[in-house]
Amino acid sequence: MQEKRGMFDTIWGALGSPSPEPTQQAPMMEMSTSTFIVSEKIEIRGDLSGEGDIQLMGGFYGTIDLVGTVVIGESAQVEADIAATNIRVGGHVKGNLVASGQVDLLPTGSVTGNVKTGSIAAAEGASLHGEIEINRRQVQGQMEKDRIGSA
Numbered sequence: 001m002q003e004k005r006g007m008f009d010t011i012w013g014a015l016g017s018p019s020p021e022p023t024q025q026a027p028m029m030e031m032s033t034s035t036f037i038v039s040e041k042i043e044i045r046g047d048l049s050g051e052g053d054i055q056l057m058g059g060f061y062g063t064i065d066l067v068g069t070v071v072i073g074e075s076a077q078v079e080a081d082i083a084a085t086n087i088r089v090g091g092h093v094k095g096n097l098v099a100s101g102q103v104d105l106l107p108t109g110s111v112t113g114n115v116k117t118g119s120i121a122a123a124e125g126a127s128l129h130g131e132i133e134i135n136r137r138q139v140q141g142q143m144e145k146d147r148i149g150s151a
Contacts, residue, residue: 035052036052036054038055040057044058047062047065049065050066052066052067053069054066056070056073056076057076060077061078061080063082064083066084067084069088070082070088072091072093073091078095081113082096082097084098085099085101086101086102086104087117089105089106090106090107093109094112096113096114096130097117099116099117102117102120104121105121105123105126105128107124110128112129112130113130114130115133118135119134
C-alpha cells in the first residue's frame with residue numbers, strides 16, 4: 001500500500017497539489033500531442049491549456065484552451081469556456097465555445113453559451129441556447145491574438 005501511496009504522491013506533486021483533495025483547484029496543465037481521456041467517474045476543476053486532443057467523459061469545471069480537438073462525450077457535464085481548433089459536443093456544456101476550425105453538435109449534445117467558430121454543424125436533437133458567430137478569418141485571428149497576448 002505504501003508503494004501505491006508513493007506513486008500518487010509523485011503524480012499529485014507533478015500536478016502541483018500537496019494532497020489529493022478533489023475539491024482543490026487544479027493548476028494549469030500543459031498537454032502533450034496525444035489524446036488525453038477523462039473517464040466518466042473523474043471530475044477536474046481548473047485551467048487546461050496546451051497542444052493535443054482531449055476527450056471528456058466526466059466532469060470539467062474551469063477553462064480549456066487547446067490547439068487540438070476537444071470532444072465532450074455523452075455523459076460529460078462541463079462548465080467551462082472552451083477555445084480549441086475543433087470542438088465536438090455530445091454531452092452538456094455550460095460556457096462559451098471558440099473554435100478556429102469547426103464546432104459539431106451531436107444528437108445528444110447541448111450547449112448553453114455563445115459559439116464563435118469558422119464552421120458549425122448541428123445534428124437533429126442537439127440544442128444550443130446562445131448566439132452563434134461564424135467567421136473563419138476573424139476567429140483564427142482572435143485565437144492567435146489571445147495566445148500571443150497571454151504569453
